[in-house]
Amino acid sequence: MTSSHTFPKPMNKIAANIVSDAISREKELGIITTKIGGATVVDAGVKTRGSLEAGLIVSRICLGGLASVTLTGVQLDHVFLPAVQVSTDYPVESCMASQLAGWRIQVKDFFANGSGPARALARKPKKLFDYLGYSEQSDEAVLVLETDRYPSEDVVAYISSETKVLPQNLYLVLVSPASIAGSVQVSARIVETGIFKLHSIGYDIKTIRYGFGVCPVAPLHPDPLVMAGRTNDMLLYGGSTFYMVEFDDDEKLRGFVEKAPSLASKDYGKSFTELVKIYGWDFLYKVDPQIFAPAVIAVNNVKTGSIFKAGVINMEILRKALY
Incomplete structure (x- = not known):
């Protein structure tokens, strides 16, 4: 390391x-x-x-300070939203030893x-x-x-x-999570969210050499609880990541990638914006922890040149979060 x-x-x-x-x-x-x-x-x-x-x-x-964080944009239906773009050559240090x-x-x-x-x-x-x-x-x-x-x-x-x-x-x-800066910094956790999920399923994250991600910024709402739901929906159903790794076994790597996105969770498809209305702040403890992952993960194994991808952007859930 x-x-x-x-x-x-x-x-x-x-x-x-x-x-x-x-x-x-x-x-x-x-x-x-x-x-x-x-x-x-x-x-x-x-x-x-x-x-x-x-x-x-x-x-x-x-x-x-070991990552570039800039604004870009994403089109969701007829709404053009700001999005955060994160790029780091020190993904494990910046994301796990600091941002987490x-x-x-x-x-x-x-x-x-x-x-x-x-x-x-x-x-x-x-x-x-x-x-x-x-x-x-x-x-x-x-x-x-x-x-x-x-x-x-x-x-x-x-x-x-x-x-x-x-x-x-x-x-x-x-x-505050309900502020504009709060919403931006949650979306900027997109690369870290993917690394944390890979770590939780047993992948050796110390093999990750580069991380990149894009995530929509949740529009503001005066209720902090609604904001908690929206920001999670942006990450789990609207966020995309790309990593470069050095890994010896492509088939094992493919298996990790398939388990890495939010789609792999048994609770996939639940809108957090709706869950907060049911459970309040306990919503974080009412769902499968494996749901906390980017919507899309792509991994390039620089040892073999292979690229593996899993997950999808879920427009249906994002609509529930926005309208």
Whole structure:
């Protein structure tokens, strides 16, 4: 596995530079910066409106600065939607060691899912980092919190303790899932979603050399629960991925690819936008975990030249999410 010395700087340092640049463009990006417990807190969509551009920046921060995140577009029926395009030459490091929302932060009554390179310092979750063999050292840490409220000083102290980084060198980026930046950064998880699914079915993700994906951005709705449904539908029924891998056995690889898209789940075909109306926030625990995967996965084995593809874009479900 590629270790941290491959990069000119640790992901936390790269991400800290991205945050500093964003802070210098506060008004343009529609973000607010404040200090809590000594840490720099950047609000990209909790008490502020944010912006599409802020969403792209939050996505790049989540990916540790090791991926390109840009806007493109997709045609869904008669609606032309913005879409996020993600490209990375460091798919495992950027997606699994940074972007994955693998740090559940709960301090008293505050809860948030944590993403970003600070996870590599805190090694959350430890089992994944042990498998990846990835670690880095940094006196700065950057963490993205999916939340609808500001963290307390106790939250800052906890994150500082877990990352072993002083509060004054800690950057916390806040994004509400119901904001435009929140919707963008969820869609920007398209490449990571595919890698996580491959990992969950037993594929050795350390053989992945390149990742690319496109996913529609869910239109906004004032109800955060509806937004949770829409953003999941965009990923699972509208997102496409492409990976380059180095793998020894084409037939085994074909088998993994066939199991990788959302289509392979027994719960495929259920609209998350409709499920949230039935189950509320429990919807995440009422479905087969294998459903959490891109709609389409294509894999190029660079050792043999083979390309395997599975899954489809499901227009019927996307219509339910949009109308």
